[in-house]
Amino acid sequence: MSSPKRVARLAGVFYLVVALCAFFAHFYARGTVRVPGDAAATADNIVAHATLFRLGFVADLVTATASLFVAMTLYRLFKHVNKDIAAAIVVFMAIGTGMTLVNLIFHFAALLVATDASYAGLHTGGSDALLLLLVDLHHYGYVIAGIMFGLWLLPMGYLAYTSGMFPRALGVLLMIACACYLIDTLTRFLLPDLGTTFSQIVIMPTVVAEFWMVGYLLVIGVKTAKTARHTPVTA
Numbered sequence: 001m002s003s004p005k006r007v008a009r010l011a012g013v014f015y016l017v018v019a020l021c022a023f024f025a026h027f028y029a030r031g032t033v034r035v036p037g038d039a040a041a042t043a044d045n046i047v048a049h050a051t052l053f054r055l056g057f058v059a060d061l062v063t064a065t066a067s068l069f070v071a072m073t074l075y076r077l078f079k080h081v082n083k084d085i086a087a088a089i090v091v092f093m094a095i096g097t098g099m100t101l102v103n104l105i106f107h108f109a110a111l112l113v114a115t116d117a118s119y120a121g122l123h124t125g126g127s128d129a130l131l132l133l134l135v136d137l138h139h140y141g142y143v144i145a146g147i148m149f150g151l152w153l154l155p156m157g158y159l160a161y162t163s164g165m166f167p168r169a170l171g172v173l174l175m176i177a178c179a180c181y182l183i184d185t186l187t188r189f190l191l192p193d194l195g196t197t198f199s200q201i202v203i204m205p206t207v208v209a210e211f212w213m214v215g216y217l218l219v220i221g222v223k224t225a226k227t228a229r230h231t232p233v234t235a
Contacts, residue, residue, distance in 0.1 A: 005221030012217025029056025096148025103141035150181025165222035
């Protein structure tokens with residue numbers, strides 16, 4: 001028999017791993033290497049920071065693995081509330097994770113072209129452009145996968161709201177975060193001139209919601225059985 005608090009805290013640990021590894025890979029390992037629109041600078045950065053770029057690749061592999069464990073653990077936590085909606089968490093996360101893993105091929109291909117002597121024949125005048133193309137393909141693939149990482153927040157927010165195990169405000173914010181993810185993804189392709197500032201503003205509720213969820217899972221777990229509305233989670 002496992003208590004809901006123990007299951008929730010386990011989900012929080014996996015969720016924290018996702019947050020830390022994804023931040024490192026996306027904002028540091030790639031964020032300090034990719035220079036949008038500048039092929040030469042991006043190529044030079046990959047060569048100069050090849051180890052960092054490789055660590056970003058590995059961090060994304062860890063993120064993908066931990067993401068699945070988050071979804072499966074949350075399913076275990078919520079399945080007694082609504083089994084079908086809890087299953088949707090796993091489905092959306094599994095699809096998004098699969099997209100992320102396939103998309104990582106472009107990341108590793110850029111690393112190979114830049115550092116592997118086997119591809120020396122590609123090191124011509126157009127090799128910088130090829131590297132930037134590969135990095136950009138990964139970037140936009142990452143953005144597209146954001147649709148699934150937004151959609152998984154909808155069932156999670158709904159279950160957090162209806163279960164009585166979490167603050168209702170957190171459930172509402174998670175559902176709002178889903179909409180923000182979708183808006184951000186669509187506007188990046190439909191209205192690219194809005195730039196990163198608009199994206200940062202739109203995505204802010206998502207950052208708040210997910211870190212609140214991580215913190216609540218780790219520190220509180222779930223509300224006590226006296227205030228919860230549904231039966232406890234069993235092993």
